[in-house]
Amino acid sequence: MTSIEPVPLYRDTIGTMVDHRETLHANCLIIDDEEVKQNTNSTLHDQSPPTNMTNGTISHLLPSNGTLKLWKFNDVENQQLYLYESLLKHNWTVDLKAIQTLRQQLSEYRSELGDRSEIILHQRNTKVKQKIYSVFRKSAIALPRNIFNFFPKTDPLNQETRYRSCAVIGNSGVLLNSSCGNDIDKHDFVFRCNLASLSQFKIDVGMKSSLTTMNPSLVARTYKELKKAEDVRQYNQDISQYDGLLWVPCFNYPGDIYRIPKIFSSFKGKKPKIVCGNPQHFRSVMDFWKERGLTNPLSTGFYLVSTAVQVCDEVHLYGFWPFLERYGDIKSDVMYHYFDNMTLSHVHSMDEEFNILIQLHIRGILRINI
Template sequence: MSLRKRRHNMPYLASLKGKQFLFGLLLVISVMLYIIMGSPVGLVWPFSYVTDRDEQTRQELANYRSELSSSWSVVLHQENVTIKDHDKYVFHDNYNGISPELYKLLPKKTPLLHGKRYRSCAVVGNSGTILHSGCGKEIDMHDFIFRCNIPPLMPFERDAGIKSNFSTMNPSILRKRYNWLKNEEHIEKFNDMVSEYRGVLWSVCHAFHISLSLMMTAMRNLIVENLDLVCANPMHVQAVTDFWYERNLRARISTGFYMVTLAIQLCDEVTLYGFWPFSERYGANKTSVSYHYFDKSTDKVAKGVHSMNKEFAFLMQLHNLGIIRINIGSCK
């Protein structure tokens, strides 16, 4: 069964407005199709794209762009979900109800701008290309900054910056680094680790059943000021997944790629740092590049789950179209 068909079988979240939600999520489509169809040269993309949308549809997409319902639906909060709703787990077909306990842990309203766009955004990936780049100050000058999977900030401030607004946290981090938050010692270590961060700490709570239980434990025990741990809206994750699936990106999309898609929806200008899936640097300087700039992990697991090279090919196409800007060098 295709992802599109599975999504149609999902229970409908009570307060998500069908058309508005769809058009908000399809902001990326509107931008790309507008540029592709309006280009006098004609751009050749390596995969099949829908290019037969009529002028009326394009105008509808443009009208809904200003409303940005996607900012309303990116995370679960008490204004877009009710206790009676059921959310589908992202990575299997079971459903889970919004329990009264989970509902109390959700923010009262969206923590993102609603109805407005961020002017300038940076999406900071974790590639070793950031090391010795000196990009920290440039990154921190952006109005809104996305970061992936809570790397340490202070030791790498010069190259990766220290400002944070929207940061992701894979539930597996709590399992691998903090022993499922089973005792006070690991809870304290978790709070100490994320104490550098501000804004929103976003996680796919509904990845699997065990992820939801673990994330609720984290939400109950987070004591860092000016930092909110929130749950991804599984319908938003599914819609973004479906969008790229229909464009031949069949592997599970990476967190970084999802963040880029989200940034395009929420921001006027998007610049990427630390996005480089290759083991050597670009250009004449063929020195090796570590998978992460902050540790010695390898890409073995990622390659088994994601299609990093294909994702990067899409990012380069968006860069060439002027939709995003990719920095792979220094910021001198």
């Protein structure tokens, strides 16, 4: 089995790490640490909903004498959301031992989950005519030279130590009006999913991007297979907003291979650098979590979380709330995506994935910010 080195946390003082974490808050609207303590330690009496609530909202509450209000949940799911939010409001502390245990389990499960050079395909871990197996089919293709030539010559994630602090940005509408942008941009490495819009939402989601994913289906759906000049122009304009790497799952399905040359050759900008994810790495992450209860195909966001644990000292999540409602002081609706009108996807088990993320949050392995 491939062994992994201890977390290189102690190259800085513990005090420095604590100071760094204190600049990042579970609620990005909170600025003052004393206010954080007041919010997380407040009693039930302090959490009364506003008195000017509409009849439609007040019906969720038990009749009150004006001093105490309790939620009367209509179903178990709503009660679960309230409990989730309550757990996330408590102070969070990183647990280095738990993080290392998870890394060790990943590494011992399959070697590529302990080897950061296997996350992305490059010319040092592939060769022309090598068999590449797709993620969701058992079929394989012989790697064509024209695609191999697009691969970087060396691992683009190559580094001696892990990134100190990483943010993985989900696309939930929970980010709207969060003012999390500055907190997100403070991280050393920022993962983003599926070409999520940035500039018009920068106060809430930030602008920094180190690795952004793009599903090949977007090329078909949004850019009409890049057949017309207008679509190619829009494609170039859209992806040029990102820095770092544009990560494409080039081999999810056998048919994806026909889009790959066009994805590379149609882009004329200098950034980001387009790369292909390693399908074996994705498959191994998926198999690892399948044995722990996630039987549906993993969402891109959950895959990035596992990848971030592999390459980062600390992992902070933003925009991970796969539900259409929130139950805090008041009940509110949440868009599926913060930047479009897409409806809830049933391809992935978002609620089951979030159940796992909540447990990792409680264990101090990662931090969920909502």
